[in-house]
Every structure is written in structure tokens, then in C-alpha cells.
Amino acid sequence: MKGILKSMMVTASTFMRKPVTREYPERHRELPERDRAFPLLLWDQDIDEPFCTGCHACERACPVECMTVIMKDNPNHSSQGGDSKRRKIIDKFYIDYARCMRCNICVEVCNFEAIAMNNTWQGHETSVYDRADLVMDLPQLLAQSKAKQLQEWVAE
Amino acid sequence: MNTEIFGIENVNVWLDALIRVLIIVGFMTVVVMALIYAERKILARFQQRLGPTRTGPVGTLQSIADALKLIGKEDLRPRNADPWTFELAPFLVFIPVFLGFVIVPFVLDWQIRVLELGLLYFVAVSGVNIVGWIMAGWGSDNRYAMIGGMRAAAQGISYELPLVLSLVAVAMIVEVPVGDGELLRGSLNLNEIIAAQHEVPNLVWQPLVMIVFIIAALAELNRTPFDIPVGESEVVGGPFVEYSGIRWSMFFLAEYAALLIMSLIFAAVFLGGWAWPFGIWMDEAPGRWLQAIAVAIKSGAFFFLIIWIRASVPRLRIDQLMSFSWKVLLPLMLAQVLVNGLVLVYDWPEIILTAVGLVGVVALFVIVDRAVRHPRPRPAPVAPLQSEAV
Amino acid sequence: MVVEPAVEFETQDLLINVGPQHPSTHGVFRMVLEIDGEVVRDLVPYIGYLHRGAEKLCENNDFRQGIGYMDRTEYLAAHNAELSYVMAVEKLADIEVPERAQWIRMILCELNRISSHFMFLGAFGVDVGVFGTPFIYAWRERETIIDLFEEISGDRMMYAYFRAGGLAWEVPANFRERVGEVLKSARQGVKDFDGLLTENEIFLARTKNVGIISAEDAIEIGMSGPSLRASGVPLDLRKTEPYLYYDQIDFEVITAEGGDVFDRYWVRMQEILQSISIVEQCLERLEDGPIMPEKMPRMLRLPEGEVYIRTEAPRGEYGIYMVSKGGNKPYRLKVRSACLSNLQALKQMSVGQYVADAIIILGSIDIVLSEVDR
Numbered sequence: 001m002k003g004i005l006k007s008m009m010v011t012a013s014t015f016m017r018k019p020v021t022r023e024y025p026e027r028h029r030e031l032p033e034r035d036r037a038f039p040l041l042l043w044d045q046d047i048d049e050p051f052c053t054g055c056h057a058c059e060r061a062c063p064v065e066c067m068t069v070i071m072k073d074n075p076n077h078s079s080q081g082g083d084s085k086r087r088k089i090i091d092k093f094y095i096d097y098a099r100c101m102r103c104n105i106c107v108e109v110c111n112f113e114a115i116a117m118n119n120t121w122q123g124h125e126t127s128v129y130d131r132a133d134l135v136m137d138l139p140q141l142l143a144q145s146k147a148k149q150l151q152e153w154v155a156e
Numbered sequence: 157m158n159t160e161i162f163g164i165e166n167v168n169v170w171l172d173a174l175i176r177v178l179i180i181v182g183f184m185t186v187v188v189m190a191l192i193y194a195e196r197k198i199l200a201r202f203q204q205r206l207g208p209t210r211t212g213p214v215g216t217l218q219s220i221a222d223a224l225k226l227i228g229k230e231d232l233r234p235r236n237a238d239p240w241t242f243e244l245a246p247f248l249v250f251i252p253v254f255l256g257f258v259i260v261p262f263v264l265d266w267q268i269r270v271l272e273l274g275l276l277y278f279v280a281v282s283g284v285n286i287v288g289w290i291m292a293g294w295g296s297d298n299r300y301a302m303i304g305g306m307r308a309a310a311q312g313i314s315y316e317l318p319l320v321l322s323l324v325a326v327a328m329i330v331e332v333p334v335g336d337g338e339l340l341r342g343s344l345n346l347n348e349i350i351a352a353q354h355e356v357p358n359l360v361w362q363p364l365v366m367i368v369f370i371i372a373a374l375a376e377l378n379r380t381p382f383d384i385p386v387g388e389s390e391v392v393g394g395p396f397v398e399y400s401g402i403r404w405s406m407f408f409l410a411e412y413a414a415l416l417i418m419s420l421i422f423a424a425v426f427l428g429g430w431a432w433p434f435g436i437w438m439d440e441a442p443g444r445w446l447q448a449i450a451v452a453i454k455s456g457a458f459f460f461l462i463i464w465i466r467a468s469v470p471r472l473r474i475d476q477l478m479s480f481s482w483k484v485l486l487p488l489m490l491a492q493v494l495v496n497g498l499v500l501v502y503d504w505p506e507i508i509l510t511a512v513g514l515v516g517v518v519a520l521f522v523i524v525d526r527a528v529r530h531p532r533p534r535p536a537p538v539a540p541l542q543s544e545a546v
Numbered sequence: 547m548v549v550e551p552a553v554e555f556e557t558q559d560l561l562i563n564v565g566p567q568h569p570s571t572h573g574v575f576r577m578v579l580e581i582d583g584e585v586v587r588d589l590v591p592y593i594g595y596l597h598r599g600a601e602k603l604c605e606n607n608d609f610r611q612g613i614g615y616m617d618r619t620e621y622l623a624a625h626n627a628e629l630s631y632v633m634a635v636e637k638l639a640d641i642e643v644p645e646r647a648q649w650i651r652m653i654l655c656e657l658n659r660i661s662s663h664f665m666f667l668g669a670f671g672v673d674v675g676v677f678g679t680p681f682i683y684a685w686r687e688r689e690t691i692i693d694l695f696e697e698i699s700g701d702r703m704m705y706a707y708f709r710a711g712g713l714a715w716e717v718p719a720n721f722r723e724r725v726g727e728v729l730k731s732a733r734q735g736v737k738d739f740d741g742l743l744t745e746n747e748i749f750l751a752r753t754k755n756v757g758i759i760s761a762e763d764a765i766e767i768g769m770s771g772p773s774l775r776a777s778g779v780p781l782d783l784r785k786t787e788p789y790l791y792y793d794q795i796d797f798e799v800i801t802a803e804g805g806d807v808f809d810r811y812w813v814r815m816q817e818i819l820q821s822i823s824i825v826e827q828c829l830e831r832l833e834d835g836p837i838m839p840e841k842m843p844r845m846l847r848l849p850e851g852e853v854y855i856r857t858e859a860p861r862g863e864y865g866i867y868m869v870s871k872g873g874n875k876p877y878r879l880k881v882r883s884a885c886l887s888n889l890q891a892l893k894q895m896s897v898g899q900y901v902a903d904a905i906i907i908l909g910s911i912d913i914v915l916s917e918v919d920r
Contacts, residue, residue, distance in 0.1 A: 001520065001521045001524050001525070001747060002521065002525065002745070002747075003745035003746040003747045003749075003750070004468070004469055004746055004747055004748065006741055006745050006746070007468040007469060007741065007742045007743070007745075007746045008464055008465070008468045008469075009741065010468070010738055010741035010742045011202045011464060011467050011468040011679060011742070012202075012464070014202060014203065014204050014679075014683075014738070015201050015202050017204055018204075019200075019201070019204050019205050019206050020204050020205065020686055020689075021205045021206045023206070023209065032693075032696055032697040032700075033697075034696070034697060034698070034699065034700040034718070035696060035700055035701075036699075036700030036701045061610075061611070062611075063607045063611035063612075063614055063615070101614050101704070102701060102704070103611070103613070103614040103704075103706045104700065104706060104714070105610060105611060105614075105706075108714070117700065119700075155714065155715035199677065199678075202679060203678055203679050203682040203683075204682060204683075204686065205682060299560060299562060300562070303562075303901075380675065380676075380677060381675070381748055383675075384902065466677055467676070467677060467678075467679050468676065468679065468742065468746075469675075469676065469746065469748055470671075470674040470675040470676050470743075470746065470748050470749050470752055471674070471675030471676075471748070471752075472748055472751065472752070473751075473752060473900060473902045473903070474584060474900075474902070475584070475900065476751055476752075524747055525747065527751070528747045528750045528751050528754070529750070
């Protein structure tokens with residue numbers, strides 16, 4: 001019975017400690033800088049267009065083939081009178097968050113640093129009622145970066 | 157026949173009984189809901205987490221929310237379940253617990269009825285719920301339920317004996333004043349047992365008996381470490397696995413009501429009930445409230461102990477708990493009854509009871525230690541049967 | 547013990563299905579027990595509920611994309627799973643990994659071993675019957691370790707952090723302090739578990755002399771890892787075939803005699819302490835430097851060949867057999883899973899024991915179904 005009393009002492013000492021529960025969703029944990037939620041596209045604030053040129057590098061590198069990329073000629077290019085250096089720009093971009101395995105390979109292969117993993121809570125709270133709502137299109141992917149709500153971290 | 161209640165004279169006996177029963181039923185329902193909530197909170201604190209927090213302030217309305225949910229559920233019955241057995245089983249588990257409340261004294265002379273054979277009545281009535289468990293297990297037409305029911309019946313019957321003998325051992329030595337300043341030994345009346353403890357609670361005289369009562373009460377309540385019938389990680393739910401909604405909630409409430417009764421009986425028999433240490437203020441108004449608070453604290457301590465054990469201790473296997481009861485607890489209790497008898501007959505000083513009790517506690521520790529650390533070697537298992545190819 | 551009736555009368559054995567959804571099976575695992583009263587006479591396991599075709603999927607993915615799949619074959623010890631894969635690629639391509647990357651790999655693998663063993667302790671405590679306390683303690687300790695992993699790689703369970711040649715990116719600047727904090731809390735966690743379970747009489751009564759497997763039987767079945775070491779066989783791949791820098795580190799191989807459930811539990815508990823000491827020694831020897839070799843091609847192409855690399859995962863010998871026929875994808879990838887081999891011993895250990903013991907024995911082998919089914 002001595003061992004049982006010892007177990008009860010351990011439990012009693014736990015009784016005295018502060019509970020480790022954090023009450024979600026009122027209180028959120030502080031996410032580290034490198035947290036890797038779902039991918040997002042980045043917005044170039046200087047020229048007011050996405051960084052992404054639609055080069056298909058990430059689409060080819062994705063292990064689960066969750067992206068669809070369509071590019072178009074950039075109407076904002078210097079040859080057309082605009083101030084952008086990008087000849088092509090992204091037209092349509094679909095990422096299926098239900099398929100994405102958040103492996104970060106798309107970020108690593110991107111030549112333009114145009115895609116980054118979302119390291120905020122909006123990237124984690126993506127519950128929907130219909131699976132089709134998890135296929136994100138271009139405006140949804142650009143929204144957070146356009147609104148300057150993102151401090152993205154891209155590995156060197 | 158007429159009697160008085162709450163200072164109102166000449167009330168019909170039946171009406172008086174009815175009023176008391178209604179008060180107790182109302183009290184019991186509220187307290188059971190509070191106990192369920194308290195258990196969840198305390199168990200959570202032992203595990204370094206919060207319990208219910210969202211329903212109501214600090215989660216206090218959680219029990220009511222659970223009750224509403226259970227009432228709203230569909231009432232299922234398996235197609236091949238025996239209708240009478242299946243549907244009567246919850247009642248057979250629930251009603252004996254209610255009947256046990258008849259003799260429990262809350263404060264001085266406030267209970268439903270004073271019975272001269274109070275403890276005998278309590279033991280007899282609480283044994284009926286075993287039949288309810290077997291009915292639930294068999295009537296469910298489910299193998300897991302049947303296994304759980306059989307285990308529960310075996311366990312319940314095995315631990316009746318140490319429980320009864322522990323109550324007998326205490327009943328033997330209480331001193332009852334019988335007019336003329338004479339003292340008579342031995343009483344089954346709970347009121348007299350409590351009144352005899354107005355100076356020293358019974359746990360001083362019978363420490364071993366108190367420990368055995370705690371163990372046997374845990375087994376009767378089917379609580380850890382004896383909760384193998386409702387082993388939550390094996391036969392999930394045991395005999396109650398096919399019940400849903402109100403029927404299941406009757407089992408659940410019966411478990412907590414039985415827990416409440418055991419706490420009150422424990423407080424009455426071993427810790428002195430309302431009589432220690434405030435027994436001298438019996439008739440004045442603040443005295444009653446103090447007695448009620450004393451009873452609440454004592455039964456609350458038992459309740460806390462049970463939850464503490466639940467959070468710390470694994471569960472025993474069925475053969476281990478049966479052999480513990482028959483081979484360890486029963487001989488110890490028989491020896492204790494023998495010693496009590498000798499002390500009564502030869503009029504030895506009562507301190508011998510305490511000494512023998514403490515020796516018995518040490519003996520219990522030693523027996524358990526030896527059984528666990530030097531187990532008898534098990535015979536080699538038989539070769540597995542040749543099963544057909546998967 | 548086996549019960550023989552005093553009077554001969556005809557009885558029938560009962561078939562119990564411990565089904566895929568059950569609070570106790572660690573993942574989706576099904577076993578059908580044939581019981582006589584309370585004694586198990588026969589046991590038939592059914593697996594395959596979690597098969598996702600990881601090996602076939604890796605044939606269509608190159609050597610960086612496949613790392614994510616390897617994570618998911620053993621999600622509780624993902625760093626160890628990734629390690630075998632990248633070591634196989636490095637062996638075939640003859641890449642030399644810089645020192646700093648190797649030390650960091652060792653630290654992360656040992657931390658993952660600690661967190662995996664904590665998970666075992668938690669689930670095992672629930673199997674034995676304590677209501678929820680060991681589980682919560684285990685998750686409390688795992689939270690500290692997983693928070694550290696999140697700061698390093700970004701993900702809490704599927705890290706995809708190792709690459710062929712080294713690591714994907716550099717660890718954060720406060721790595722040493724964070725690892726020190728994690729180790730301190732892990733020590734306290736082991737103390738909690740030790741006090742809660744190891745001396746508890748009821749726990750001893752449930753686990754001693756239950757589910758015994760002898761050393762010869764274990765070797766014949768092909769067990770490995772702590773389950774094998776608990777039967778007395780001192781086989782630890784970190785000592786017999788040292789990989790990374792295990793030959794420069796001082797640690798003991800924990801064995802126990804008896805091979806019962808208590809020994810398997812005890813071996814894992816002591817291994818946590820050994821892993822803590824290994825991590826401390828690695829931290830001392832860690833120095834600055836590069837984490838990837840200088841000239842790494844963008845797309846790795848391997849010469850023809852085949853290789854079998856095995857490492858000591860927390861559950862046993864986790865091996866990768868890779869066949870490459872040139873190109874940037876493996877031609878065939880086979881995962882030698884430790885849990886599947888360990889699971890073969892379940893029937894032998896359980897027959898003749900009680901039903902409640904069968905649940906505990908399954909818990910003590912410490913399987914994770916994603917590795918069994920891949």
C-alpha cells in the first residue's frame with residue numbers, strides 16, 4: 001500500500017500546481033515565427049501587384065499536386081506603359097488546402113519569393129462546412145498579404 | 157397515529173413520512189448534480205487541467221446541461237433484448253439507493269425514520285442492486301454487456317462480506333446508555349452509534365475497520381480501483397453499453413446517489429456524524445447548523461478521498477480483486493470481530509482495540525506488499541489453438 | 547493462470563471483437579479474441595485500416611518530396627523516420643553531411659525518442675486503468691518538446707526538416723537555451739511518472755509476470771527495440787552499427803530480464819533518461835558550421851544501386867530499402883517497419899492470459915498503426 005500512497009502524493013502535488021490549460025478560443029497561443037500553416041501568395045506593395053509570375057515551379061514541385069497555376073501577359077509591364085518588370089503575371093491560382101501537406105517545398109523552389117507559409121492564426125483556423133470551400137483562389141490567397149497582416153518568414 | 161414534524165403537532169404518520177421523503181428526494185437530486193460537477197472539477201485539478209468552464213459561471217450548470225441532453229435522447233432498445241429484463245434493470249439499480257436514505261441521520265433526530273435495525277436494513281437493501289446489474293448485463297443482448305454484468309455481480313457479492321463485517325465490528329462496540337446510567341454494548345441503530353461517539357470518533361478504536369470499509373465501499377460503488385465492470389478502456393461501459401438517454405442517466409444517478417449514501421454512512425459510523433465534536437449543543441439552533449456543517453465536511457472528505465484514489469490508482473483485474481477480498485479482507489475482518497468479542501467479554505481496556513487495529517493495518521500493508529513483490533509463479537500458458545487461416 | 551473446471555461439462559468459447567474503434571487500441575487495429583470465461587484461448591489480429599500506399603507514392607516523388615511521406619509513416623517519431631530515408635539517399639549518392647548537421651540531427655532524433663516514449667507512458671497508463679492522469683502528464687511533457695520543434699521547423703508533428711545532405715534551414719538562435727528548458731521539464735515528467743506508476747502495488751500486480759516473451763522467441767519472431775531489450779537481449783543499433791556520431795557518445799543500453807509488461811514499461815522509462823543525457827552530451831559538442839554541403843545540386847539524381855539503411859527508432863529497427871535505377875525518383879522504396887514485426891509476438895504473449903491482460907499487452911508493445919500499415 002506504500003506505493004499507492006506514493007502515487008497519491010504525486011497526484012496531490014499536481015493538484016497544487018497551476019493548470020496548464022489555455023482557454024481557446026478566447027486566448028490564443030503565441031505562434032513562433034517559423035510556424036507553417038497553409039501557403040499564401042505575397043503582394044508587392046510598391047508596385048501593387050502579386051510577386052507571383054505563374055512560372056509553375058511550385059506546381060511541379062508539389063508532392064500532392066494541390067496547385068493549379070495559369071499565367072497571363074502582364075498588362076502592367078513596362079513595354080505596355082506600366083512600371084513593373086514582370087513580363088508575365090499570375091492569372092489564376094488555385095490551391096486545395098485539403099490536399100496540401102504543408103511540406104514547404106513550394107516556398108523553397110520559388111524563384112521570386114512569391115509564396116510563403118502562413119504563420120498566423122488565420123492559417124490554422126480554416127474550418128469550413130463544405131470541402132469545396134477549401135479550394136482557395138487568387139483573391140483569397142492574396143488577401144492577407146494585401147492587407148499587410150502577414151509577417152512572413154522565408155528561409156534563406 | 158399522529159406525530160409531530162417541524163414543530164407542528166398532530167400530523168398523520170403517513171403524511172409525515174411523505175413529507176420527509178419528498179424533502180430527501182429533492183435534496184438528493186440537487187446534491188447529486190453538485191457531486192457530479194464537483195467530481196469533474198476536482199478530477200481535473202488532479203490532472204492539472206480545468207474542468208467544465210463554459211456552461212454557467214465556472215461551469216456550474218454543466219450537470220443540468222448533461223441532464224437536458226440525456227432527456228432529449230432517443231430511447232433505444234436492441235431488437236433481441238429481453239423487454240422486461242432490459243427495462244426493469246435501471247429501476248432495480250436505482251430504487252435500493254433511495255431506500256437506503258431512510259435511515260441516514262443528517263442532524264440530531266432529523267431523518268426519515270429511526271430503525272432499531274438500521275444498519276441491517278441498509279446492508280440488506282443495498283445488496284439488491286447487484287440483481288439490477290445482472291439484469292442489465294443479460295437483458296442487453298450484447299457480449300460486452302454480459303461480461304460486464306457477470307464481473308459486476310461477482311465483485312459485488314465478494315465485497316459484501318467485508319463491508320458487512322466491518323459494520324458489524326463497529327456495531328459491536330458502541331456503548332448505548334440504557335437508563336439508570338448503565339451502559340449496554342452493541343447496537344445497530346445509527347442514531348445510537350453516532351450518539352456514542354460524542355467524545356471520541358470510532359476511527360480511533362477501529363482503524364483497520366475503517367480502512368477495510370473504505371476499500372469495500374469502493375468495490376460496492378464500482379469505482380476505481382474496482383471499476384472493472386465499467387472499465388472504460390476495455391469493455392466500454394460494461395453492462396450499460398446498450399442503454400441511452402434517461403435509462404442510462406438512471407444508472408449514472410444511482411452511482412452518485414450510492415456514493416452520497418456511502419459518504420454519509422461513513423461519516424456517521426466512523427467519524428462521529430453530527431455528534432463529534434459539537435454533540436453537546438444538541439438542542440440550540442446554532443448547534444444544529446454546526447452539526448449539519450460537520451456532517452457535510454466529513455462526508456465531503458470521504459468524497460474527496462474517493463476522487464483522489466480515482467485519479468491515482470490503476471484498476472485491478474477481476475481475479476485479483478476477488479482473491480483480495482476473499483483471502484485478505486475477510487480473514488482480517490473475522491479476526492477483528494474476534495478481538496472485539498474478546499475485549500467485550502473479558503472487559504479489557506479499550507486501548508487494546510486501537511493497538512490491535514494498528515497492528516492489523518500494518519499487517520495489511522505487509523500482506524499486500526509481499527503478494528505484489530513476490531508473486532507466485534504462474535503456470536505456463538497452454539499452447540495456442542490452431543486457428544483457421546485469416 | 548489457466549483455469550480447469552472441476553467437473554467436465556460442455557462449454558462454448560466466446561468470440562469477442564476488440565474492434566477498430568476502441569478507446570484502447572492505439573490507432574485502428576482490430577483483434578478477435580476467443581475467450582473461455584476470462585481466459586484468452588486464441589487471438590487473430592486484423593490490420594490494414596490505415597494503409598495509404600506510402601511506398602508506392604514515394605515512387606512518383608523525388609527525394610525531397612518523399613520526406614513528407616516518411617513523416618507520416620511514423621508520426622510519433624517523425625525525425626527518426628526521415629533520418630533513415632535521407633541516410634539512404636546520402637549513401638547512394640555518396641554525399642557527405644557536415645558535422646553540425648549531424649549533431650543537430652542527433653539532438654532532434656533523441657528528443658523525438660523522448661516525446662515518443664512519453665506518449666507510450668501516457669497511453670499505457672490509460673490502458674492500465676488510471677483514469678486520465680498519466681495521459682495528461684504525458685501530453686504536458688510532449689507539449690514542451692513539440693513547441694520546441696515548432697520553433698525550429700515550423701510544424702508540430704510532420705516536420706519535413708531533414709534533407710539529403712543536411713538540414714533544410716538553420717536552427718533558431720536560442721536553440722541551446724530552449725533545449726535546456728525542454729530537458730529540465732522532461733526530467734520532472736519522468737519523476738512524476740515514476741512516482742505515479744512504478745511503485746504502485748496495483749500497477750505491479752497488473753503488469754508483473756504478464757505477457758512474458760522469452761529472448762529466443764523474441765529473436766525468432768524478429769522483434770527489435772525496447773520490447774526486445776526487455777527480454778534480455780542487449781541489441782541496440784546505436785551501439786552495434788553506429789550511425790551519425792553515436793560512437794562518440796557515452797550511453798548505456800538498457801535491458802531487463804523477464805520480458806514481461808513491467809519490464810517493457812521500465813526499459814522505456816529508463817531510455818528517456820538515457821536520451822536526456824545523450825542530448826546534453828551532443829549540446830556540448832555542437833559547434834558552428836554549415837548545415838548543407840557546399841555543392842548540392844538543385845535536383846538530386848542518384849546512380850543505379852540499392853541500399854538498406856536501418857536506424858534505431860523508438861519502436862525498434864526502422865529500415866529503408868531503396869532501389870534506384872538512375873533518375874531522381876526511387877524505383878522501389880520499402881519500409882521495414884518495426885511495429886509490424888513486433889506485433890507478430892502479440893498472439894504468443896496473450897494466449898493463456900486474461901482479457902484485461904490482452905489489452906495491456908497490446909499497449910506495452912507500443913505500436914503506432916501508421917507504421918504497421920504504411
